[in-house]
Amino acid sequence: MAQFGKKKKRVVGEVSTASLPDIVFMLLFFFMVATVLRTEEEKVRVIRPDASELYRIEKKHLIRYVNIGVPQDTRYGTDPVMQLNDAFASPAEIYEWVEKERTKLNEAEQSKMWVSLKVDKETKMGIVTDVKQELRKASALKVLYSAGRRDRTGNE
Amino acid sequence: MADIAFLLLIFWLVTTTIDSDEGVKRQLPPPVPPDVNVPPVRERNVFVVLVNANNDLLVEGEELKIDRLKDRAKDFLTATGDGILYPETPEDPDLPVREWVRKAFVAQKVAEYEAAVRGASDPDAKKAFQKVLESWRDKLAAIDLLGGDYRQLPGSAIISMRNDRNTSYDTYIQVNNELEAAINELRDELSQAKFGMPYSALEDKYETSPDEVTRQKIFAVRAVYPQRISEAEPQDAGAVYN
Numbered sequence: 001m002a003q004f005g006k007k008k009k010r011v012v013g014e015v016s017t018a019s020l021p022d023i024v025f026m027l028l029f030f031f032m033v034a035t036v037l038r039t040e041e042e043k044v045r046v047i048r049p050d051a052s053e054l055y056r057i058e059k060k061h062l063i064r065y066v067n068i069g070v071p072q073d074t075r076y077g078t079d080p081v082m083q084l085n086d087a088f089a090s091p092a093e094i095y096e097w098v099e100k101e102r103t104k105l106n107e108a109e110q111s112k113m114w115v116s117l118k119v120d121k122e123t124k125m126g127i128v129t130d131v132k133q134e135l136r137k138a139s140a141l142k143v144l145y146s147a148g149r150r151d152r153t154g155n156e
Numbered sequence: 157m158a159d160i161a162f163l164l165l166i167f168w169l170v171t172t173t174i175d176s177d178e179g180v181k182r183q184l185p186p187p188v189p190p191d192v193n194v195p196p197v198r199e200r201n202v203f204v205v206l207v208n209a210n211n212d213l214l215v216e217g218e219e220l221k222i223d224r225l226k227d228r229a230k231d232f233l234t235a236t237g238d239g240i241l242y243p244e245t246p247e248d249p250d251l252p253v254r255e256w257v258r259k260a261f262v263a264q265k266v267a268e269y270e271a272a273v274r275g276a277s278d279p280d281a282k283k284a285f286q287k288v289l290e291s292w293r294d295k296l297a298a299i300d301l302l303g304g305d306y307r308q309l310p311g312s313a314i315i316s317m318r319n320d321r322n323t324s325y326d327t328y329i330q331v332n333n334e335l336e337a338a339i340n341e342l343r344d345e346l347s348q349a350k351f352g353m354p355y356s357a358l359e360d361k362y363e364t365s366p367d368e369v370t371r372q373k374i375f376a377v378r379a380v381y382p383q384r385i386s387e388a389e390p391q392d393a394g395a396v397y398n
Contacts, residue, residue, distance in 0.1 A: 024161035035172035049326045051333040055181035121326035136187045146179040
């Protein structure tokens, strides 16, 4: 029975951390590819509706955003307001905004500009209708109602 | 090294968003000049969807739950049969009557416009004739691809939607989504049966590698099931209640 006591103590080697930087860099590169830089501060709270018939715009530089929702900061009230770029604005200012944004694109792409409406799903249609009418006046007719993904009705 | 990489990673996590630019696509109509007379439409050719301030739907004069909307829209779009997949059904006075697009007639039109293009001396007229000729040629190709004559919706058949200023945005999107889903489902069905892939796959294929056959296939599917969803000019709140 003595041979059991004589057994050598095994030294457990430490896990090598040499590959750790590689792993973290890989993660970093994954995030760099999968995400985009935050371009504007969101001043309104937007919970998007869900839809099944979605269209994805591949050329992101053609998109301009209009956010509509209740202000994040309640000092600005609790009624839905519109945000253009980084500031609150009224629908009447859309015409000028569209003209300005359009000149930022090169000439061949000016007619391909998309306006993405990010609207909170609790919002009433009144303000959205006003925005749409102004967009029509400004001839910005390509509109995307931003939405999350869900299954088609009856296919769940 | 790992510390630096971690720092960078955390910095990236904080300053970015996973933002998908996906949504329901719509083409707004150009503004209508006030002096334009809108021609009257036939009642049976319009599928009317009204949404009130309580988010209730009135479809073709009846109250309807939103989960039934897609099927009702499909009934409207497939009325009297499309000549290909949907069997011929008797006329319903409330639904549109699809018109036959016959191969002999289309071929005759193609021949007519080919002669017109050849005979035209004015380059502008020639271009205009050429354009019409192309569309008739596409129709001829559609008949060949679909394997026979098809029935098309009359030109004035549309889905019309009107909402109240107090309708919620969510309901508005859901109604639009269901109407589009009805069209897309019919397109998928037809495309799957004739070309072995859903319609969306056809469009993706054309976007990545445009070729003439795929374009004609897309044209064929669209010719049978066009997407015509119109929104009524907004009116004052309360107008929906009559």
